[in-house]
Amino acid sequence: MANVALIGSTGMVGSHILSSLLSNPAVSRVDTISRRTPNVAGEAPQSKLTTFVSGDTATWGAQLQALAPTPGIFISSFATTRGAAGGFDNQYKIEHGLNVELARVAKEAGTKVYVLISASGANKASNIPYSRMKGEIEEDVKALGFERTVILRPGLITGTREESRPLEAGIRFIAGWAGKLHSGLKNGWAQDADVIAKAAVNAGLKALEGDVPSGKEQVWSIDGSEIIALAKE
Template sequence: MANVALIGGTGMVGSHILTSLIANPSVTRVDTISRRTPPAAGGTPPAKLTNFVSGDTATWPSQLSSLSPTPSIFISAFGTTRAAAGGFDNQYKIEHGLNVEMAKAAREAGTRVCVLVSSSGASKNSSMAYPRMKGEIEEDIKNLGFERTVILRPGLIAGTREESRPLEAGARFLANWAGKLHSGLKDGWAQDADVIGKAAVNAGLKALEGDVPAGSEKVWVLHGSDIIKYSKDGSS
């Protein structure tokens, strides 16, 4: 049985993570920390779900540290865009800073497993700003020394976003169209948001139990085909 803390639960993938956590009988408590109330929280029994809502993200780490019981799993699907942040420098400060600070607070509180939704191509050595930022978030979280760190690197995230991202819209349309023809035409380069959400929860629970692939005892990285596989592996 697991207690889980989640950030990013109002986003495209995070909302599906929250839905999966709520539905999973192996999860006894879910604490979300967000700027607004997650849409998936409606109608959920309060005994299982608690939402902390604050637009002041500086309060988030202390809120996480004060959770009782201590979450056994910390999941982050938190991210922002360059446009919403007002430029890449601010995006980096918000996305890198908050992800690492929250993971650090979880680690210091005694959380055993960290699950991070990252991105395909993430690399601290990338010449491109966005994948380099994602890679640096991964590295800094790995260096915190969780018992196990799970990193999901999905390709294009298929589905419907609340906010407008015109550059992604055409690719998402193509992915959705290809998936209707045959899943094999899409799964290698794009995964549905609900599939990623289920995989994040199932992989986190497996990591908590120590049920991870050989060679992934400390850090377990799931790419597209792994995400598809583990979305089907579990009860959520």
């Protein structure tokens, strides 16, 4: 049975990750740390879910460090947008800073498996600021030396967001239409949020048991159609 800590539990992917964790019999306890209460918290068994809610993210590290028992798996689907952050510099400070800091706290606390929801095209050498930020988060987390690090790199994430993103909504419509014609027209470049969530949970549990592909014992990167395949297991 696994104990899991999760940040990003109120986002489009994170909310599905939380639901997947709560419904999985291999998970005994889930601790979420977030700015607001996750939507599913009111319906979740209180014996399985504990939520810590604070708008002051400076308190999150201490809360994560104090969790007992120490979570065997730490999952981050935490992210923000340039608009919400007030510019890319602030987005980088929030998203990169908090992800890496909490990963460091989890590692020092004794967490064995770290699962990160990253993005397709993440590359620390990219000329695209967003892709470079995602790549730098990946590299800084890998440098911490978790027993196993799992990185999911979805393409376009399809599903319903609470906040409005008109351009992305249009592309998601195209992805949905393509998927209805044939899954092969969509799966390589777009994945549904609930599918990504199931893949993240399955991969984290597999990594905790040491059930990872050969050659990926320390860092297991998962993208595209592999995410979809893993979600079905």
